[in-house]
Amino acid sequence: xxxxxxxxxxxxxxxxxxxxxxxxxxxxxxxxxxxxxxxxxxxxxxxxxxxxxxxxxxxxxxxxxxxxxxxxxxxxxxxxxxxxxxxxxxxxxxxxxxxxxxxxxxxxxxxxxxxxxxxxxxxxxxxxxxxxxxxxxxxxxxxxxxxxxxxxxxxxxxxxxxxxxxxxxxxxxxxxxxxxxxxxxxxxxxxxxxxxxxxxxxxxxxxxxxxxxxxxxxxxxxxxxxxxxxxxxxxxxxxxxxxxxxxxxxxxxxxxxxxxxxxxxxxxxxxxxxxxxxxxxxxxxxxxxxxxxxxxxxxxxxxxxxxxxxx
Amino acid sequence: xxxxxxxxxxxxxxxxxxxxxxxxxxxxxxxxxxxxxxxxxxxxxxxxxxxxxxxxxxxxxxxxxxxxxxxxxxxxxxxxxxxxxxxxxxxxxxxxxxxxxxxxxxxxxxxxxxxxxxxxxxxxxxxxxxxxxxxxxxxxxxxxxxxxxxxxxxxxxxxxxxxxxxxxxxxxxxxxxxxxxxxxxxxxxxxxxxxxxxxxxxxxxxxxxxxxxxxxxxxxxxxxxxxxxxxxxxxxxxxxxxxxxxxxxxxxxxxxxxxxxxxxxxxxxxxxxxxxxxxxxxxxxxxxxxxxxxxxxxxxxxxxxxxxxxxxxxxxxxxxxxxxxxxxxxxxxxxxxxxxxxxxxxxxxxxxxxxxxxxxxxxxxxxxxxxxxxxxxxxxxxxxxxxxxxxxxxxxxxxxxxxxxxxxxxxxxxxxxxxxxxxxxxxxxxxxxxxxxxx
Numbered sequence: 001x002x003x004x005x006x007x008x009x010x011x012x013x014x015x016x017x018x019x020x021x022x023x024x025x026x027x028x029x030x031x032x033x034x035x036x037x038x039x040x041x042x043x044x045x046x047x048x049x050x051x052x053x054x055x056x057x058x059x060x061x062x063x064x065x066x067x068x069x070x071x072x073x074x075x076x077x078x079x080x081x082x083x084x085x086x087x088x089x090x091x092x093x094x095x096x097x098x099x100x101x102x103x104x105x106x107x108x109x110x111x112x113x114x115x116x117x118x119x120x121x122x123x124x125x126x127x128x129x130x131x132x133x134x135x136x137x138x139x140x141x142x143x144x145x146x147x148x149x150x151x152x153x154x155x156x157x158x159x160x161x162x163x164x165x166x167x168x169x170x171x172x173x174x175x176x177x178x179x180x181x182x183x184x185x186x187x188x189x190x191x192x193x194x195x196x197x198x199x200x201x202x203x204x205x206x207x208x209x210x211x212x213x214x215x216x217x218x219x220x221x222x223x224x225x226x227x228x229x230x231x232x233x234x235x236x237x238x239x240x241x242x243x244x245x246x247x248x249x250x251x252x253x254x255x256x257x258x259x260x261x262x263x264x265x266x267x268x269x270x271x272x273x274x275x276x277x278x279x280x281x282x283x284x285x286x287x288x289x290x291x292x293x294x295x296x297x298x299x300x301x302x303x304x305x306x307x308x309x310x311x
Numbered sequence: 312x313x314x315x316x317x318x319x320x321x322x323x324x325x326x327x328x329x330x331x332x333x334x335x336x337x338x339x340x341x342x343x344x345x346x347x348x349x350x351x352x353x354x355x356x357x358x359x360x361x362x363x364x365x366x367x368x369x370x371x372x373x374x375x376x377x378x379x380x381x382x383x384x385x386x387x388x389x390x391x392x393x394x395x396x397x398x399x400x401x402x403x404x405x406x407x408x409x410x411x412x413x414x415x416x417x418x419x420x421x422x423x424x425x426x427x428x429x430x431x432x433x434x435x436x437x438x439x440x441x442x443x444x445x446x447x448x449x450x451x452x453x454x455x456x457x458x459x460x461x462x463x464x465x466x467x468x469x470x471x472x473x474x475x476x477x478x479x480x481x482x483x484x485x486x487x488x489x490x491x492x493x494x495x496x497x498x499x500x501x502x503x504x505x506x507x508x509x510x511x512x513x514x515x516x517x518x519x520x521x522x523x524x525x526x527x528x529x530x531x532x533x534x535x536x537x538x539x540x541x542x543x544x545x546x547x548x549x550x551x552x553x554x555x556x557x558x559x560x561x562x563x564x565x566x567x568x569x570x571x572x573x574x575x576x577x578x579x580x581x582x583x584x585x586x587x588x589x590x591x592x593x594x595x596x597x598x599x600x601x602x603x604x605x606x607x608x609x610x611x612x613x614x615x616x617x618x619x620x621x622x623x624x625x626x627x628x629x630x631x632x633x634x635x636x637x638x639x640x641x642x643x644x645x646x647x648x649x650x651x652x653x654x655x656x657x658x659x660x661x662x663x664x665x666x667x668x669x670x671x672x673x674x675x676x677x678x679x680x681x682x683x684x685x686x687x688x689x690x691x692x693x694x695x696x697x698x699x700x701x702x703x704x705x706x707x708x709x710x711x712x713x714x715x716x717x718x719x720x721x722x723x724x725x726x727x728x729x730x731x732x733x734x735x736x737x738x739x740x741x742x743x744x745x746x747x748x749x750x
Contacts, residue, residue: 011515089635110635111517112589119588131637133517168517195520196511 002301006118006125009134010175018179022144025290025297031068032293041304042071048101049075050092051128052108057264057288058128058137062105065295071303074101089113090120097121103303106130111168124302132166138263139172141294143180145287146217149259154181159211160202161243162221162271163192169263170221174200187211188221188243191232208243212253220245220262223271236270246273259283313337314736315354319362319697321346322369324670325686331364336693339736343689360731360743365701369669370685371403371434371694371734372650373676376468376493376547376571376621378642379405379436382423383412388626388714390427390436393646396624396713398433398740400646401672401729403694404684405434405624409441410469416441416452418460425461433732433739435694437682439464439493442481446470449477454484463680466493468547473499475532482542491545491569491680494533496554497597501525506637508581508598516585518636521598523551530554534561537568545679546570548623550597552607559616569679571621572608574652575643575719580605583719584636591632591639592719595623609662612671619675620668622649626715644715647729648706650698652720654727697731699743704728 003017010018031039047066049059059075066073078092087095093104104125106114111131118125129135147153158177164170164186174197177184184202186193197204205211212218227233250258260272260282268274276282314336321344322329332346335354351359362368379393388396390407397405407424409415415424415438428436440462444450446469454465465485471494472478485492502521507513509520530546534557537544549555549570561568575595580602584593593599611617625642632639653672657663663671673696677685684694708721732740 088630088633090633108635110637112636115588116635131517132519171515171517194514195509196514199511200515 005302006114007136007298007302008115008118008125008127010136010139010172010179011134013179015179018140018143018176021140021294021297021301022147024301025144025294028293028296028300031296032289037068038070039068040070041300042066042069045071045102045303046100047071047073047103047105047299048096049073049105049128050096051075051077053129055107055128057291058107061288061291062128062295065292065299068292069296069299071299089116093117093120097123103299126298126302129168131168132171133168134172135168136172137291137295137298138169139176141287141291142173142219142261143176144290144294145261145283146259148290149283149286150216153177156182156216157185157214158182158217158219159185159187159215160219160221161208161211161245162188163223163227164188164197164221165192165194166224166227167221173219174202178202185211185215189233189239192227208249209253212249215254215258217259217261218245218250218254220260220272222263222265223267240270244271244273245276247275247279250276261287264288312736313354313357315357315359316368316695316697317359317361318348318364319366319368320364321687322367322665322669323687324666325370325674326688328687329666334368334687334695336733336736339693341687341689341691341693344687362697365699366730367665367698367700369696369698370673370687371696371732372401372672373682373684374402374405374622374624374646374649375545375619375676375680377405377407377624377646378410378626379407380626381411381427382420386628390424391431392712392714393624393626394428394431394433394436396433396644396711397646398732398734399712399729400648401650401696401698401732402434402646403696403732403734404437404682406437406439406463406680408439408466408468410446414441414446415439415462416444416446418453418456421457421460421462433734435734437461437463439466441465442467442492443472443477448472448474451480451484454481454488458488458490462490463682464491464493464545466495466547468493468495471495471497471499471529475536478533479536479540482536482540482544486540486542491543493545493547494530495547496526496529496533498525498529501528506594507584508600510581510601512581512585516589518584521596523553523600523604526551526597527553527557530557534566534568538564538566541567543567543569548573548576548597548621549608549611549617550576550600550604552604555607555611555616558611562616569618570611570616571619572612572617573621573623574645574649574656575599577605577608577612578652578656579719587719589636590719591634591636592643592717592721594636594639594641595625595643596641609657612657613662613667618671618679620649620653620671621676622646624713626713627717629716632717642717644711644713644718646713647711648718648720648725650696650729651704651725651727654698654700655725659726693733693736695731695733696729699728699730700726702726702728702730
């Protein structure tokens with residue numbers, strides 16, 4: 001059973017809840033394989049996607065998931081300037097709730113904003129990525145994908161490579177993988193490794209080779225050009241030389257059945273070589289497909305239960 | 312006009328006094344302290360306030376660090392509401408920081424603040440002047456004019472001066488004028504965009520951190536500039552363990568330095584940001600630090616490395632704080648919880664003696680800033696605070712006298728309540744007959 005009305009992060013979820021969400025998502029996959037991908041489960045319900053940051057894949061994934069379940073969707077993209085001036089976040093939420101929103105999907109550049117929202121509105125909130133904090137639906141879809149590919153999560157050795165400091169995907173994945181019994185190694189340049197990561201149970205490296213050795217799963221994070229401009233990286237060229245994931249490095253350090261994951265969008269030739277991106281062991285498209293099923297599962301569980309997600 | 316506080320425990324470290332007795336006030340001045348009790352029959356016509364041994368009678372508290380927001384931000388607080396809030400916390404005198412709009416960087420604004428302070432209902436208000444025009448990093452303010460107009464110190468609080476050259480010149484003027492320079496120690500190139508202490512908790516919450524070294528690096532530089540210029544450096548809101556070490560070193564080296572710590576920095580850690588679910592009332596600068604820092608600050612207060620306790624009372628309007636965490640302004644209100652937190656967290660736990668706590672809250676600030684209060688000696692102005700050590704109460708932000716509601720202590724159970732505040736012989740706050748819950 002899901003123990004909560006909101007999905008704000010994987011840190012607070014139990015392994016049993018995660019398992020239950022993944023199992024529900026597996027059953028949603030069957031709907032996606034039908035010739036007519038539509039079920040009436042959430043007919044008459046309205047899902048509002050409120051995105052304060054640009055996003056293509058996460059937003060369309062949520063909207064598709066809602067539409068397949070027959071929910072109506074409204075999509076709001078407040079100009080980012082209104083965060084600083086103009087209508088407050090609080091008032092925006094209350095306005096959209098008054099219009100009949102049954103569930104909010106929120107992306108925000110401020111860490112903690114979805115939690116803030118959950119204290120203001122009386123309907124469920126799903127965090128679609130908040131600042132550098134968490135991106136729980138990404139974390140869950142990654143677990144769903146890996147479980148399908150490997151047949152298990154427990155005992156896997158996962159290495160997350162790149163800009164850990166600014167990555168909400170990394171945070172959610174650290175919690176997700178460790179809770180499900182995998183071990184996590186983190187690696188990146190020291191300027192992109194935040195303080196105190198060891199407290200999560202993960203091991204931290206600044207050199208790629210020891211972090212990659214024997215990894216069952218290599219999770220590659222997107223590297224942003226801004227990191228160079230803000231003085232955190234000397235150059236992308238050097239980053240690629242030190243941390244880029246190439247077939248040679250994988251062949252030398254990892255087992256033959258290694259799996260490579262990436263949250264997208266990929267910078268080919270920077271954090272991941274084109275050969276790896278296109279290889280069979282790189283499951284990026286499976287991740288995207290599973291994203292729809294996983295989000296269907298969450299919408300269904302938060303809105304479709306006997307109490308309909310209302311208090 | 313004669314007023315007698317009868318039968319309380321009188322604690323005045325300025326004269327080594329700790330005795331049950333009577334405090335006699337005559338025409339706005341302390342007439343005498345009578346250990347054991349005065350002969351009331353010989354005092355016809357005196358107004359008598361009956362106290363007990365659970366009541367600690369002490370010199371009125373002095374807060375050397377607060378933000379009263381007037382002129383310019385009266386929606387957050389005014390000199391009048393701030394003065395009343397301070398009185399409700401036991402403060403007889405408060406020193407307000409210059410980051411108003413316009414800032415207190417001209418004699419005219421000093422005069423305005425002092426004029427408004429005259430009619431303020433509670434604590435005395437004395438302004439601290441900005442050392443630079445517009446609290447910028449370049450031009451010196453007219454510090455001699457500011458001090459002549461009534462400013463009691465110079466500070467860069469809220470807008471820490473980054474250029475060492477500018478700070479050196481400001482401190483040279485402070486040395487000449489004989490006023491302390493109050494430093495907000497922060498290298499802002501290390502804290503840009505930050506909203507809480509950098510560490511394990513900020514990493515977990517995904518909030519940009521403000522590292523301890525930003526405070527410590529600026530402090531080290533400022534100590535060396537004090538050594539060079541001979542100015543007295545007063546270090547505002549010490550929050551890290553190594554800052555305490557640096558101040559200890561500086562005192563040993565003979566540098567003229569004093570320091571203050573705030574109740575939130577000896578009571579809360581950065582875990583409060585997580586535990587409260589990103590409650591913006593925990594957002595303060597310098598930020599709430601780690602448990603090791605809290606311990607070091609307590610030790611510093613106990614051994615005298617940190618001289619005094621100040622509130623950094625920083626009220627904000629509800630709509631300004633009721634936003635996403637990174638967007639909220641820094642600051643929390645502090646007047647009305649400071650004495651209770653000091654008593655609960657430091658005295659009851661044995662970190663400080665009651666006398667040392669009174670020294671931190673009253674005598675030491677008076678000495679550092681050369682103010683007239685901080686004592687119950689006969690002949691001094693009758694600034695008195697009374698703490699009821701038996702009262703237990705729960706902090707309720709809706710019952711604060713301040714306009715600000717931004718306290719991270721809402722809902723916290725504390726022991727010890729300020730119940731009576733006297734400024735210049737005038738009772739400005741009296742809650743002796745009010746149970747704290749109904750306050």
